[in-house]
Amino acid sequence: MKADFRRKFAQFASFVITNREVGNFFTGKIYKGNEKYLCAPGLNCYSCPAATLSCPLGAMQTIIGSAGSVFGFYAFGFILMFGVLCGRFICGFLCPFGLFQELLAKIPLPKKKLPQILNYVKYAVLFIFVLLLPLAGALASGIGEPAFCQYICPAGTLEAAIPLLITHSEFMDSVGVLFAVKLTVLLIVIIGCMTVYRFFCKTLCPLGALYGLLNKISFYRMGFNKQACVNCGACEKICPMGINPAKSANSTECIRCGKCVETCGVNALNMVMKLR
Amino acid sequence: MKLRIALLIVAALSIAFGAWRGEGDAVYNKAIRVCMECIGLG
Known part of the structure; x- marks a missing residue:
């Protein structure tokens, strides 16, 4: 119980540090400080108005998808550094979206176990949506889409899209099929997290997949x-x-x-x- | 131990090489604007 309290404290502290600019939720502004040169250890959308750090996965896709670049060395370096130091300790203690999932798991619904095979889906998500599609887009047309952010990331929908739609009425014109897809993914993840502990971490998170690979060798x-x-x-x-x-x-x-x-x-x- | 130290050095070099290529600036410029396609609005 004591250890669980310590962990919750660390999770909330990490959430606040990574999303310090809470006032921006009301103004709809984006934080522009120099900390955004740095990648956060956990999954936290950099388009979230309160975010003070960059998302490592968003950063990776940005670089891979830009012309003349086939790999995001900068973001990869951050992910590798965090992973070698801590492994998936980051998921358990520092990831804001991990905290969100744990709070959803508190909702008193019967909890289920997932088939182990679904744990491997996140590696496919990592390869296809974070690496392959942005690279294929960059090679084909010069600019690759950040496919994981665009089609899947529920953290981006929750932390950025919804708050920004509330404060920027002009963004409503951009709501379409893509947003419907993202909202559906978010709803599936929310329902999934109510019935399966950390449903997103287990099945879909590419950052967890990378840190998981480093779990065996981390300090x-x-x-x-x-x-x-x-x-x-x-x-x-x-x-x-x-x-x-x-x-x-x-x-x-x-x-x-x-x-x-x-x-x-x-x-x-x-x-x-x-x-x- | 040697592997972990080696990987940490690779991580540091990767960050430094990326920064030298201007990737840090690209990340910063992306992160200080609303990325419409990133959040399903583009």
Whole structure:
């Protein structure tokens, strides 16, 4: 419980730091400070009026989709740095959209488990929408669309499109099929998150996919003491991400929430900053 | 350990190389305007 409170505090603090300019929600302005040169660790739309940092996925697609560029070194560097340092700790502690999903999960509806195969969809989303489509557009016509932002990202719809439509009546003219698609995705994600813990993280988030790949080698990781483990299964039972930490302590799906560590009665699991 | 340090160095070099290519400016310029296509309005 104490660990969960600490995590919630970190999530809210991260949300506030990443979206400090709350007043912009009322004026409809976009923050223009120099912090926007930097990428946020979590998924947070840079068109959100309150956002003070850039979205790493939006930044990646912007560069890939621009003429004469085939790869977003700048954004990739940020993602790699965050991933190597923390892995999916970022999803569990720092991502504003992760917090939103957890709040939705508090709604008292029966929770379901997803088939494991759906965990792999996010890798396809990463490859097709973040890398392939922007690059294909850039090669074909000089400018590639940020396909993930354009067709999928529910964070952009929630944090940017809806607030901006409220403050900018002129944007209503731009509402069309594309926005309907995005709104549908957002609604599916909201309903999904009410019935499946972190539905978006598990199935669709390309940033989580990248951080997940780095979970196995990140400095911040989970330690497992096989000798201490009594195979009680308590860690697997409590894991909201559907992992068995005793089998795969550094699974690509682990968001480092620490519930298993807290539950383990024999201290076989621990979170460590492995510097050696 | 060596792999992690190597990847951190790659990350730092990647950021520096991207900044040298002007990618930081491109990201900033995108981030300080409403990106209509990014939010499904373009």
